[in-house]
Amino acid sequence: MNDLVWARTQLAARLPDHSLPQGLYTDQRAFDFDLDAIYGSSWLMAGLECELPEAGNYLALKVGKWPVLLVRGKDGEVRAFHNSCRHRGSILCQDGHGSAPKLVCPYHRWTYDLDGSLFAAGRMGEGFDKTEHGLSPIALRRVAGALFICLSDSQPEFDSFGDSFNRYAAPLNFSDLKLAATDLLVEQANWKLVMENARECYHCPTGHPELGQSFPVHMVRHFDTIRNPEAETFAAQMDAHGLPHAAAEGSWWQLARIALNPGSTSISMDGRPVCAKPLTTLNGGNVGSLRWAIDPHMFAHATADHVFTFSCMPVGPRETHVFSRWYVHKNATEGVDYDPFALKELWLKTNAQDKELAENNHCGVLSPGYRPGPYSLEAEALAVRFADWYCDRASAYVADHG
Ligand code: FES
Ligand SMILES: [Fe+2]
Known part of the structure; x- marks a missing residue:
């Protein structure tokens, strides 16, 4: 059975409002399928523009197995490329942030300008046309200081998200941020279990006592809140300041400005600002x-004092990398305005708790006793939404490619 036929069979077995059939979480074929059908054809947030403040700054990352490079050019534009040399395919830059006046392949020194064009290639002989060997571009959109990429040539519709995101995020001036801290967490769990866990707070009251200090962990459905008497007052205050707050969503995105717990202005250990x-x-x-x-x-969560982003990248059927980044105002001074440990403490704790939950989940899903179970439509509405979105996208991919 080829992978597409296998995926179709698995998707057909999905019960409404239930977790996925076992194989979609655990099987190598599901992992391979997901890279093409999901990660290779969706808009992903690569980071914030402030991570590349100067010409020559770059960010290299992996989308599944695919190496990607974002570079700020001399003209100030950020561009995205496949991180694969047009000579014989070596990666140009190792994962992470860096800076270079030109991009030089470490293998045979082919050298690219920051706009991706090939600048120099030694000993290639007459007749070699440099203009035909520029880096392969990747679709990139820039909105409100955030950078979104899509590896597919036919990208999902973007503008309804872009317009909404701009409206909600612009008042926070993400262009005034700087990257203050990063973390990589390796989880022995399938990426879909990591994401389902990240989409629900059913587990939060017991799983995340620290997060519950500032964050309304009793949220129901799509950001409706209960046991938070300040929610209505908060909505009126946001209206008065022209800050959009109502939950908004499209097929692949959600946005909302959420009231925190009474007395909290930040998502931190004590609810107070960390910058x-x-x-x-x-x-x-x-x-x-x-x-x-x-x-x-x-x-991601953006409070008045800092921005936190969580990005989940699949590495194998049972291995997922979770990248965390923390941003603060660009004029904030480490050790004076913020303590990096305090900045990171809550999410490091929360992510470590989630890692254990997701790994336990994967371990149990491997059991021959596993059967897809029903989500709580009140407490896990966004997890259902994620699972439904996954099945819809996967089914559409099968229909297009089958
Ligand atoms: S693979 Fe890059 S220069 Fe040869
Ligand atoms: Fe969690």
């Missing part, structure tokens, strides 16, 4: 959290 240089002073610095989430891979 003294705010991104905004609107409403006395109480602007809740702007949460945005993109399927398949990420969520």
